[in-house]
Amino acid sequence: xxxxxxxxxxxxxxxxxxxxxxxxxxxxxxxxxxxxxxxxxxxxxxxxxxxxxxxxxxxxxxxxxxxxxxxxxxxxxxxxxxxxxxxxxxxxxxxxxxxxxxxxxxxxxxxxxxxxxxxxxxxxxxxxxxxxxxxxxxxxxxxxxxxxxxxxxxxxxxxxxxxxxxxxxxxxxxxxxxxxxxxxxxxxxxxxxxxxxxxxxxxxxxxxxxxxxxxxxxxxxxxxxxxxxxxxxxxxxxxxxxxxxxxxxxxxxxxxxxxxxxxxxxxxxxxxxxxxxxxxxxxxxxxxxxxxxxxxxxxxxxxxxxxxxxxxxxxxxxxxxxxxxxxxxxxxxxxxxxxxxxxxxxxxxxxxxxxxxxxxxxxxxxxxxxxxxxxxxxxxxxxxxxxxxxxxxxxxxxxxxxxxxxxxxxxxxxxxxxxxxxxxxxxxxxxxxxxxxxxxxxxxxxxxxxxxxxxxxxxxxxxxxxxxxxxxxxxxxxxxxxxxxxxxxxxxxxxxxxxxxxxxxxxxxxxxxxxxxxxxxxxxxxxxxxxxxxxxxxxxxxxxxxxxxxxxxxxxxxxxxxxxxxxxx
Ligand code: FES
Ligand code: MG
Numbered sequence: 318x319x320x321x322x323x324x325x326x327x328x329x330x331x332x333x334x335x336x337x338x339x340x341x342x343x344x345x346x347x348x349x350x351x352x353x354x355x356x357x358x359x360x361x362x363x364x365x366x367x368x369x370x371x372x373x374x375x376x377x378x379x380x381x382x383x384x385x386x387x388x389x390x391x392x393x394x395x396x397x398x399x400x401x402x403x404x405x406x407x408x409x410x411x412x413x414x415x416x417x418x419x420x421x422x423x424x425x426x427x428x429x430x431x432x433x434x435x436x437x438x439x440x441x442x443x444x445x446x447x448x449x450x451x452x453x454x455x456x457x458x459x460x461x462x463x464x465x466x467x468x469x470x471x472x473x474x475x476x477x478x479x480x481x482x483x484x485x486x487x488x489x490x491x492x493x494x495x496x497x498x499x500x501x502x503x504x505x506x507x508x509x510x511x512x513x514x515x516x517x518x519x520x521x522x523x524x525x526x527x528x529x530x531x532x533x534x535x536x537x538x539x540x541x542x543x544x545x546x547x548x549x550x551x552x553x554x555x556x557x558x559x560x561x562x563x564x565x566x567x568x569x570x571x572x573x574x575x576x577x578x579x580x581x582x583x584x585x586x587x588x589x590x591x592x593x594x595x596x597x598x599x600x601x602x603x604x605x606x607x608x609x610x611x612x613x614x615x616x617x618x619x620x621x622x623x624x625x626x627x628x629x630x631x632x633x634x635x636x637x638x639x640x641x642x643x644x645x646x647x648x649x650x651x652x653x654x655x656x657x658x659x660x661x662x663x664x665x666x667x668x669x670x671x672x673x674x675x676x677x678x679x680x681x682x683x684x685x686x687x688x689x690x691x692x693x694x695x696x697x698x699x700x701x702x703x704x705x706x707x708x709x710x711x712x713x714x715x716x717x718x719x720x721x722x723x724x725x726x727x728x729x730x731x732x733x734x735x736x737x738x739x740x741x742x743x744x745x746x747x748x749x750x751x752x753x754x755x756x757x758x759x760x761x762x763x764x765x766x767x768x769x770x771x772x773x774x775x776x777x778x779x780x781x782x783x784x785x786x787x788x789x790x791x792x793x794x795x796x797x798x799x800x801x802x803x804x805x806x807x808x809x810x811x812x813x814x815x816x817x818x819x820x821x822x823x824x825x826x827x828x829x830x831x832x833x834x835x836x837x838x839x840x841x842x843x844x845x846x847x848x849x850x851x852x853x854x855x856x857x858x859x860x861x862x863x864x865x866x867x868x869x870x871x872x873x874x875x876x877x878x879x880x881x882x883x884x885x886x
Pocket of ligand 1: 398399433
């Protein structure tokens with residue numbers, strides 16, 4: 318058991334004591350002299366997305382022992398999207414700190430990070446990047462799809478569709494509760510291209526997870542074999558000293574950004590990639606990301622942009638097949654956890670076979686990338702839209718703003734029969750940004766006013782400083798920066814103002830003269846964060862950065878800058 322010793326002022330005594338304690342667990346000297354691979358256990362009774370954790374840990378251990386190492390598991394915080402008050406995003410940085418400090422504290426020579434649900438993989442990669450030891454990501458894998466009255470369903474694009482039908486009066490209370498029991502077919506992460514699936518694909522594309530490891534569903538033999546192989550490889554990485562910074566380079570982040578676009582993946586991933594990269598001194602340049610988006614078609618036909626589910630993507634060849642289609646756009650020299658480059662891995666991958674989930678470049682699902690970056694007086698530091706999941710007829714739109722000051726105001730008024738709102742208005746929600754809520758909730762998917770939903774309105778332009786779930790669809794502008802709570806222009810939008818969205822011009826404009834905006838700002842200045850309060854919430858509000866910087870804490874970011882991605886072409 319190498320590694321840092323607890324400080325008692327006498328190093329030899331510290332080692333003696335450590336050995337005495339661990340021997341209490343029945344280890345032999347032979348076991349304790351082996352290379353130690355830590356396994357980060359994020360199982361929790363409140364996290365069904367990680368419900369296969371015991372089996373995964375057993376398989377990882379088998380792999381480590383087959384390679385001659387000693388596996389030792391240890392827990393960190395677990396985050397499930399639905400059991401993380403106030404939001405999982407609020408707790409992501411806490412999980413990253415837990416992960417970083419435990420990797421540093423324990424005498425592990427390498428770690429296997431087992432995560433899956435949306436914020437867990439980002440938190441683990443942020444922590445491991447800062448901790449600086451060899452680390453490999455293993456995801457828990459996607460859930461199986463279910464069936465509702467003959468229709469195939471999966472969480473949680475279909476959760477939203479059913480809820481929308483219920484709100485619109487198309488299905489009744491009995492049916493919605495029946496659907497509730499059918500949406501999640503097994504343990505595992507959401508079965509569409511939500512944040513969990515997206516981050517799984519990006520971890521593989523960035524080379525920090527084994528080739529082919531992103532897509533096997535949670536309950537399959539492929540998933541368990543992936544776990545065994547991950548354990549085996551972690552052991553070898555420990556001996557080679559293959560640390561995270563050698564894998565998560567600018568080249569690797571560019572590959573991940575490219576795959577994010579080609580998957581039509583979750584908008585949250587851009588925030589998470591910025592946070593992970595920020596731990597290594599690499600900034601994400603949103604304008605160059607937008608240029609990359611113009612040259613990267615969506616190739617994967619997955620919900621919510623397309624029609625399929627993760628298990629279909631797996632059967633179609635998974636991420637290796639997608640990388641094969643994107644080959645000329647990738648940095649093939651990027652090193653992966655296997656010790657080989659991405660290009661070498663692609664040469665080893667199975668030959669392409671006919672399938673219909675991953676399209677060739679000549680027949681994309683969407684001709685350009687899934688995400689576009691907007692700017693304008695309403696979002697001087699940027700905003701994003703998942704254009705591939707938007708209504709094409711709303712991508713160029715001018716409309717009257719109908720403003721909600723915060724989530725509580727929205728909840729009170731959105732379904733009010735007297736709400737003055739028309740289908741071509743723009744719904745604006747303030748104060749759901751990183752500081753505003755705090756924790757940047759996924760409330761950017763503003764529900765359509767009930768009275769319009771009943772009239773059959775399916776989509777409206779919506780604008781906020783919040784996020785939305787990767788499983789959601791609609792013409793929804795997110796991550797407006799700076800956010801309302803810190804004095805961004807969004808703070809000063811009033812009902813009746815005109816908002817102009819032009820995705821072709823990448824513009825988000827508030828058609829109010831600068832002078833008037835200045836007057837409004839002087840009349841209602843922003844108070845910089847909450848200064849009262851205590852504990853983690855106080856730390857969060859004081860330290861959290863804006864969306865384009867990843868919503869990490871300032872003090873957790875790397876001290877010096879190494880570069881930015883995508884790099885200029
Ligand atoms: Fe865990 Fe969707 S709720 S992945
Ligand atoms: Mg989600």
